[in-house]
Amino acid sequence: MVNDVKKVLGVVLLSTVAGCTSDPKSGWGFTLPEGDAVRGKATFVELKCNACHTVAGVELDQTNPEEVATVALGGTKGYVVTYGELVTSIINPSHRFALGYISEEIKEGEVSKMRLYNDEMTVTQLSDLVTFLQEHYQVEIYVPTPFVPYY
Template sequence: MVNSVKMVLGIVLLSAMAGCTSDPKSGWGFTLPEGDAERGKATFVELKCNACHTVAGVELDPVHSEEVGTVVLGGKKGYVVTYGELVTSIINPSHRFAFGYESEQIKDGEVSKMRLYNDEMTVTQLADLVTFLQQHYEVEIYVPTPFVPYY
């Protein structure tokens, strides 16, 4: 009995240790250079991101697009929108799709309608753009509805 408990504990310990090794494709340790929000706003307009996106709390001249409806960036969310998520959404827009929009508005099959900017955007522009967008997200703390019993 004692040996089987030791064996189970050993397996659990080895499994936990194996989970601590990082995957070579992990984003751990990745960061862009410090960005500038004002330049990021200018990049947002220069790359015509405002053809398909608005940014909560920011006045931008709309650019009309026939292909995609307006996807709102920023605003209150029930979770933290991380730096890595924003970078990934920009450089790999088909990685995950926005909730709350009709599929036809944001994708063709399993591919995002957002064009790829990887060959036309500099690393500095990407860092500036992420800095600009990140400051417009706010975490909304969930407040449960109080329980009121019926009598």
Template structure:
């Protein structure tokens, strides 16, 4: 083996182990299975529909807080993972939904979503995420049809 092969292998090993080590690694993190029926009740209890929309769900007694409410669920070209939904609830400024920027963020670029970490129980979070994940549907990416090139 030449020194470049050894160097490439060393870089590969370091790259693979660097992402999964340390006290801040998500390795080993898992939440219990939730109850989607209870998750729907959590959605209403915490008045999530004041700032969000969810296809097929409406609560007339909740007053909208945003002019353009952020859509939950629906069709997407990629899978919305359990981890993405958990992160969106416990750290909503981690990733801001495109298209809602002006109405859903503060002047400093943070999400206007209030912090539910001290209000919502872990069980409620797990149930809500289980319910919401069932509302996302993956639609195949539509390729642009092109004619034959000659």
């Protein structure tokens, strides 16, 4: 009996693990080498990310020469800003669009107005940028709606 239960648990565990990785396009297992936030800040300026972005709590030159909204990065967000989301926002800007901006100021049709860096940015620069940015995001604590009890 105990052995049967163990067998069933084993099968369930195996199928759960297999379930996580069975989709070849799954992001599961994706990890960049550890980055350096200080270098990340320097890279942010070097690659002129600050032309179109502010970063919460960080003083940077803001000279936006383009017809693009200045998009605020960092701060308190009601949604989780995960490592994966940050990496994807940098290497595939049109995968989804920043919330809270006038459409025409951040995209043309379905294409982001963010510059593509994929042919010039090194992996080290990417992991440094993500480490730098992640330090400036705080996830907003969810506050449930207060309901007054009925009497």
